[in-house]
Amino acid sequence: MKATVSLRLRPSRTEFQAFFPYSDAAVRAALLAAGLYYNAAARGYLLPATPEAVALLQTACAQLGLKAVVPAVPALATELPPPTLHQALLARYCQFIALKRYSPATLKNYRGVFQLFLAHHAPRLPLELTKQDVLDYLAGRVAAGVSETYQNLLINAIKFYYEQVEGQPRQYYEVPRPKRAHQNPKLLAQSEVKALLQGTDNRKHRAMLMLAYGLGLRLGEVLALTPADIDSRRMVLYVRGGKGKKDRDLPLPESLLLLLREQFRQFRPVTFLFEGQHPGEPYSDRSLQMVVKQAASRAGILRPITLHMLRHSYATHLLEAGTDLRVIQDLLGHSSIKTTEIYTHVAHRTRPASPLDSLGL
Template identity: 80%
Template sequence: MKAAVSLRLTAARTDFQVFFPYSDTAVRTALLRAGVRYEAAARGYLLPATPAAVAPVQAACAALGIAVQVPIVPALAAPLPPPTPHEALLARYCQFIALKRYSPHTLKSYRAAFEKFVAHHAPRLPLELSKPDVLDYLAGCVGAGISETYQNQLINAIKFYYEQVEGQPRQYYAIPRPKRPLTNPKVLAAEEVKAILQGTDNLKHRAMLMLAYGLGLRLGEVLALTPPDIDSQRMALYVRGGKGKKDRDLPLPETLLHLLREQFRQFRPLTFLFEGQQPGEPYSARSLQQVVKQAALRAGIRRPVTLHMFRHSYATHLLEAGTDIRIIQDLLGHSSIKTTEIYTHVAQRTRPASPLDSLGL
């Protein structure tokens, strides 16, 4: 079927300009009857850019056996079906998380856990469930072999709905929680950190790794840095909105300042201090973890290494050097000293020598 009629969206995006063989009386008459109008100011034929206006034109063209070309525009998109009760519930749930200003990571994990909970009980909605229903669901998840961490995440996601979204009392679900295992932080030796940094030639990669170890930054804090966060006058680096939405000022080593300046001159970032392939976009978290993994392999380290191990190593090495634990707490941005005290379990300076050494064997 040869195209004889075509529509083109006007600059105002409220009308289509209609093009057709003007000399064809039958086509012109059919289009005028279908709602097409001539406007002298536009020097042509126009049609409202709405589905209701386009439908009669398409019908008229079909009756004449000619094709009509209609551009794809949002106004003509097929209307979406109304959301199901479960879709509306999830949207409301995510809205509450956003209003609480939780991090994108928390939003993603809570939504996934709550969506799984809702899907399991469909078509029933959460308000139709009883406490035994929820406990049975959690027991089934535990029986399926979920981790203790994910069990806590499920509980938090479910409690958020009932307590925050629905405003029910805090004690609505007294769900037993697993005891968290007390694991020591994984730490790199100073020689291993040195080998990793010396084996990293890429300027951007080396700067990110040196920031993580030299100032004890988290992965997200490294990637969120912007050039104004560096104060060369005060030799300080400002961490904005760290974990728990806490800001902190950190002393900036002079050697690191020179490296950051060189990195800025070479890459000229637009927004973030470290940007990926797209200007103005932060460097990818996954890519940075890959950088760490490859750097560790080049340094001959065979055990798994993550960027967060640089933060653990920073705190442990400070403690071994005699730095007061209260100062380390402030540098790391910990709210509780108990969180910082985990490094006393791995810092070798805080441990007494073994009596075996005194036997002279």
């Protein structure tokens, strides 16, 4: 299969985001010479959305023997009005998040809540607000019925602006935080996991679900995998840049290796192990969650199911099988053993039988 350079028009309509085999140094160098450039805030390679830039890229692709996929767009490089003060501030805010190397999910969440914060106080800028203004805003959001998790997100996003972007002292912005509710992890029985996997015929879908349960991977970790992360000689899967920017090596089951090889031969991914409709682009997180819901429905599981429940099930089933808690902590990539200890609340092995059973009723 011919390697592909795929372009996707960004919301600004002034540039494309490019997807191609990043690991090929020669290809990367040639495309950079043809006009591509790396943008930290976008976390990827961009190309000006002009006919001239596209033509140069297509010429470079033809010389390299690459297939260029350019979307049909009605107009390129539309002239936009200069950004407002609030738009420029939001762009600067997102740039700081990217430079801090926060995850794409954190960037998306922080940007969304901070944009609402800016809009609420417009035309005033954040530096014109008092501490009481911020507290009043938070109180209003709580009164509107936002969750405790969302309230904490609001606080963190606003604190990031004042402390990181503007460099103000930490004590400038202290707000009361809600006490986080302690909930037991939701999980599946082994029979339910078996039914869920057996009812999934699509190789790509089944491989992603088996990685989540068989190795306890998070959703983002599944989607970030590349073919180079599989070491079939050592039977190890490398997880790079997991939560907290931690790497870990996980034992790869033989059955899963065979399935991953089959799905690779069938779909021939360009960059990521699991790609979406466009070559070189990772599979969508929303699409993967939909795969889980559809698989659960086919298995006759009526309660809401998410991919993360497979990770919880992996940890709990290991604990029930007698695996040491410290080993599970290492496999899951937890920084603290206290995080791993939540599984002792749901694992049957760690809970005594009820004295009711001894009454012989």
